[in-house]
Amino acid sequence: MSDTAEKTLCALQEEGFIESDTRAFKKLIQPAAHFCKNCGRSAVSDKNLCKPEKL
Numbered sequence: 001m002s003d004t005a006e007k008t009l010c011a012l013q014e015e016g017f018i019e020s021d022t023r024a025f026k027k028l029i030q031p032a033a034h035f036c037k038n039c040g041r042s043a044v045s046d047k048n049l050c051k052p053e054k055l
Contacts, residue, residue, distance in 0.1 A: 004017065004024065005028070005047065005048070006047055008036075008050050009041045009048050009049065010039055010041070010050060012028075012048075027044075028043055028044060028045070028048055029043050033046075033054065033055055034052045034053060034055060035049070035053060035055055036049035036053075037053050038050045038051040
């Protein structure tokens with residue numbers, strides 16, 4: 001999961017990661033501490049978001 005920890009959620013979605021490894025995806029988003037001002041997704045790390053802002 002090390003390379004996925006550095007990718008944005010948008011990029012992971014394009015690669016089909018959400019469907020292929022749902023358990024790992026949930027670890028990236030729970031408990032959310034940041035949200036993306038571009039797409040509205042939330043994530044634990046700001047590194048997984050295009051335009052992050054702390055919740």
